Amino acid sequence: MYRLFGIIYALAGPTLAGILITAALTMNMVDTKSMIYAAVVGFVAALPIAWIVARQIDQNA
Template identity: 80%
Template structure:
């Protein structure tokens, strides 16, 4: 069986978690914007972009914790 470097596992785990966390946070923020009666395109794009950017450090921390405790 081929061994994989720990850095490669961390990167792969980060990618998987980000693929889940990014759209989830973007959707939450878009829902919040709609709840505040912000029905314009700019508000939706900003909410989605902020969600995807905020998901980056969150995914990294979660992947790091999973990698350290596994």
Template identity: 65%
Template sequence: MLRLFTLLYALIGPTLAGVFITAALTMNRVDARAMIVAAVAGFVLALPASWLVAKQLSANG
């Protein structure tokens, strides 16, 4: 399951970071600090999301 988790994290992390950066830009937050915070938040929130998806895929597969 760890291998599946890392594969999913490699896909979900940048996706969530990109979504959060796009949201920050939409709110007209164009400073570097807002971009870094949005990217880090995306990568941090991708950890539990990847774990839950991997757990569901392992249980069903």
């Protein structure tokens, strides 16, 4: 399951970080600090999401 978690996290982390960076840019937060915070929040938020999805896939497989 850890391998599956790693694969899902590798896809979900950058995706969520990109979404949050795009949202920050849309709100006219163009400073470096906001971009870094958005990226970090995206990568951290992807951890439980990837874990839950990997667990669901592993249980149903």
